[in-house]
Amino acid sequence: MANKIRVATTSLAGCFGCHMSFLDIDERMLQLAEVVEFDRSPITDIEHCTNCDIGLIEGGVCNSENVHVLREFRKNCKILVAVGACAINGGLPALRNHIPLEECLNEAYIEGIGVEKPKIPSDIELPLLLNQVHPIHEVVKIDYFLPGCPPSADVFWKFLTDLIEGREPSLPYELVHYD
């Protein structure tokens, strides 16, 4: 097929669980590969996305790099999709939203049990943490949302086949879960 649909994926403040669940479409991946090609994604190792049709974003926004990546995706993807609980409401990383950032860092790198050579990482290469974790719709316009922790493989399949075959994507009751 000459003009394949270009899909980019990334995980921000996520655990890659949504990506793993996406891979659970199993042999249907071959069917998908006939009409879709992957741009920036853990599957391809491409560093920056360019002119994509669909961008799938896993995870919320917890640091400055997440913000840059998310904006890059919005700029380059016609359709941007929030995938999974963390992208939609911050998810479990957002549990830190009630704890001052300094306390979090102290607990993790200074006072925590078993910490050796206590020092808060400050390498210039490291993206700065945001005060709070945010869902991605607070940063850029999101076109579709796939809830779940993670969304099941069938959610990915239903959503992508709907889009690819020109239907307005919809999820029936059985496919809508927040857990």
Place this chain on the structure above:
Amino acid sequence: MSKTITIDGKVIPFEEGQTIMEAATAAGIYIPHLCHQPEFTPHGSCKLCTVKVNGRNCSACTFPAMDGQDVLSETEELIDDRRKITQMLFVEGNHLCPGCEKTGNCQLQAVAYHLNMLDNHFPLFYPDREVDASHPDVMLDRNRCILCTLCVRASQQKDGKNVFAVSGRGIHKHLIVNSDSGLLKDTDLEATDRAAHICPTGAILIKRTGYRVPIGERIYDHKEIDQVSLEAEHVKHGE
């Protein structure tokens, strides 16, 4: 001739003194709700059951049925309002379903599923809310409280106690506990109380029971809340 109201074009009978919600439920019509439970005095606070009665919005759980009322419930506009209300309930608290014991059995989540709510739409508040784990058998997590007051009513009306109340206004409104220390352990609440089991969300939980039924096999995992809600009512009336 018996008196009737019309809901979405369907003529249904009602008995004198019934609310629109009661008449609808008796006729097998589900109107989404969270703060309403048939066995308690209606409270009318969650507004999910908002219906249009003769052109005006009313809470179906508190509004009396009257002969000839024209009630609209499942209109696109009202469904959209209900979805927005549910989204607001989600963003005003800290409702992180993957980490909540109540997931799959939660009415807030089930209503959201029923309304096909896929996102939160609004910016999240992430309010600071207190957890009270002091009681040996009952857990109180205010992060998940939607202030429906069902626990308040259950404690007073069924248990003959007065364990819970709501205090404060606006965003500062919160559930309080009736003891000098403000802690659940110093109240006369018992795990067998109705108030300990009435919470539609995961704000009041019985300890050590959360995962007896695995996720995926819970009440709303495969059955919609409209069906569950109506079946529960009909079982109660021996139908």
